[in-house]
Amino acid sequence: MKTFVLASIAALIIGGPAIAADPAPTPVSEIASPDSFRPQAEAAIDPDKHPGKALFVGSCATCHEGGIPKAPHREFLQMMAPDAILAAMNSGTMAQMAAALSGEQRRQIAEYLTLTDLSSYVPPNGPVACTGEAARFDLADPPARVGWGYDTRRFVPASVAGLSDRDVPALKLKWAFAYPAAVRARSQPVVAMGAVFVGSQDGTVYAFDLETGCARWTSRVSSEVRTAIVVEPWPVGEVVASPRLFFGDHLGRVYAMDALTGRVLWQQRVDDHPNSTITGSVVLHEGALYVPVSSLEVTTAADPNYACCTFRGSVIALDAATGAVRWRHYTVERPAVQQGQTRVGTRILGPSGAPVWTTPTIDARRGVLYHGSGENYSTPADDNSDAVFAVDLATGKRVWAYQTTPDDAWNGACMMQDHPNCPRENGPDFDIAASAMLVSLDRGRQALIVGPKSGEVLALDPDDKGKLLWKTRVGRGGIQGGVHFGMAAEGARIFVPIVDLDDGNDGKVHATPGFAGLHALDARTGRILWRAMAPRDVCDERKYCDPGISAAVIAMPGVVFAGALDGRLRAYDSAAGRVMWETDTLAPVEAVNGEIARGGSIGGPGPIVAKGHLIVNSGYGIYSHMAGNALLVYAPDKAN
Secondary structure (H helix, E strand, O other), rough: OOOOOOHHHHHHOOOOOOOOOOOOOOOOOHHHHHHHOOOOOOOOOOOOOOOHHHHHHHHOHHHHHHHHOOOOOHHHHHHHHHHHHHHHHHHHOOOOOOOOOOOOHHHHHHHHHHHHHHHHHHOOOOOEOOOHHHHOOOOOOOOOEEOOOOOOOOEOHHHHHHOOOHHHEEEEEEEEEEEOOOOOOOOOOOOEOOEEEEEOOOOEEEEEEEOOOOEEEEEEOOOOOOOOEEOOOOOOOOOOOOOOEEEEEEOOOEOOOOOEOOOEEEEEEOOOOOEEEEEOEEEOOOEEEEEEEEOOHHHHOOOOOOOOOOOOEEEEEEEEEEOEEEEEEEEEOOOEEEEEEEEOEEEEEEOOOOOOOOOOOEEEEOEEEEEEOOOOOOOOOOOOOEEEEEEEOOOOOEEEEOOOOOOOOOOOHHHOOOOOOOOOOOOOOOOOOOOEEEEEOOOOOEEEEEOOOOOOEEEEOOOOOOEEEEEEEOOOOOOOOOOOOOOOOEOOOOEEOOOOOOOOOOOOOOOOOOOOEEEEEEEEOEEEEEEEEOOOOOOOOOOOOOOOOOOOOOOEEEEEEEOOOOEEEEEEOOOOOOOOEEEEEOOEEEOOOOOOOOOOOOOOOOOEEEEEEEEEOOOOOOOOOOOOOOEEEEEOOOOO
C-alpha cells in the first residue's frame, strides 16, 4: 500500500463491507433469539510476535497513528470487530488501499489490531426478534414531521414529544442496543408505527419496537448509513397500507425501502464521482426526493500525486416512486479545468468542491429549497463555496445565492506541513455544515437562519434574494469549531450549539478563546439571549474528550436537548439556559442484544424526542473523538 494513497477517502473512514447490489432484509425468524447468545472467544494473540504488527506498521501506521489527523487512530480500530476490519479491506471502503496485500496479510492485520484469533472468533450478537404484539406495526401512527428530512427547525410540539418540562428530571434509561462492530453511530432515528427506524455503521437498517428494543426486521445495504431514516408521512388518523422509508449511504446510494419489511424497492447512485457520498439527509416533498451530495475528495488530496480536484457539490431531485432523476443543481456550475501545477508537477484542477453536507430546507410558500455548501477543494476559490443557495423546487434553477465566507479553498493536505496540494488560500474551512432554518418573526415575516463553522450566525431575507438582515458572532470558529450539525428553534428563539475545540485539537492555534456550549439568540434581532458554556472539568484526563457541542440539538416546549463531545446528554431550560437534567452516556450498560453498549462522543444527529421517549446515538469514533456503539432510549421513571 502506498503511504499517501492511504490518506484517500477510505483512510478517513473504516466502513462496513460492500454486499450484493440488491440486499435482502433479514426475516424476523432469523434474528437472534436470547437462547442463541454466545460469548466471544477470548483473545489469543501476542501483539509483539504476531505478523500483523509489521504489516500494520509498514502499510497503515503512517495514516492511522496521527499522520492524517482525520484518519481513525489505531485505538479506534482496536475497538472494532475483527471481521468488520477484514471486510472493509476485502470489499469495503478500504479495498483500494488494501489491494496490494494478500488475503492472509489482511487477516493478520485484523487479528493484530483486535488481538483476536479469527479462527475462533464469534461475532457480536445482533438484535432479538420481536414476537407477538411487539412485532406489529401500527399503520395509523405516521411519523411526526420534525427533524432532519422533515423540518430543519428541529422543534417538537408537545403533542408529538409526549413529554413536558416536568417529566425531564425523571428521565431514566429504558433500553439500549449495542451496534455490532461499531465505533460510531451517525444515523438520526425516526419513530413511526410504534417503531424506531435507524441506520448503522455496518450498513444495517433496524426497525426496533419502541417499547422493548426487539427488532421487527433488519436490512443491510452496501455501506454505512449516516443519514436520517425518513419515513414518508401521511395524515394523522388515516391508515396507510404500505409506507416507504428513504435514506442515503456512505457510497452515495439512495434507497427506497418497504417500511414494513425492509425490502429494497429501488436504489440510485446519485453521482458518478468515485469519492461522492451522502452526508445530509434526504427530504421528501410532493413526490420528489431531494438529495444533498457531498464528497471526501477533500482527503484524497493528501496524496501529492493526486490531481486535485474535480468533485462539485450538488442537490439532486429524484422521483420518489422510481428513483429517476428529475434535475440536478450544481454548486460549482462548470466542471473543473487545469489551473496550473503544484511544485511537484501535479495538475491543479478547479474550481472544485463546495460540497453539500446539509439536509435541504423546503420552502413550499416560495417554491424553493435552500441548501448550504462547504469550501472549495482547490485553487481558485470562487463565490460558490461557503454559500447559501435558493433553488427552484420544480426545475433546479438557481434563484439566488449568498456567500458567507469568501476565498475559502482548503483540503486535507493543509493539515500536513508544507504539502504541495494545499491550495494557496489555505482555508479557513468554514463550511455551512448545519441546515438552514426558516423561522417566523412577526407580521408574517420570515428569516432564513444560517450557522457556518465560522462561529457566526446570519439571518437572510427569503423575500429579498437573501439580503443580510443581521449577523452575530456566537463562537470563535475553526476547522472543528463554530456550528457543526444543526441548530433548533422554538418560535423566534433559536438555539445554537458551538464546538470551538481547544488549541491544537483542530490543527490550529487560536488567538481568542472559544465559546463551546449552547447559546440562544433572538431571530428578530440577532441579540444573544443567554449562553450556557460547556463545563470544562468533565473530561479530566479522558483521551479524545472535548466539551463542545457538535451534534444537532432539538427543542420542545420549554426544553432544549443537546449531546456533547464529552459524552454528556443534557436538557436545558429554553428560557434561561439552566441545565435541567444530564446523563453520562459513556457509562457501559447491558443492552437488549446481550452485549455491552458503551457510549462515546455524541456527534452528527444528536437526540430526538417522540411519544414520551428521548432517543440518542452515542459514539463518534472519528476525527479524534471518543468511540462508542450505543443506541440509548430514555423515558420518565413513573415511580418518580
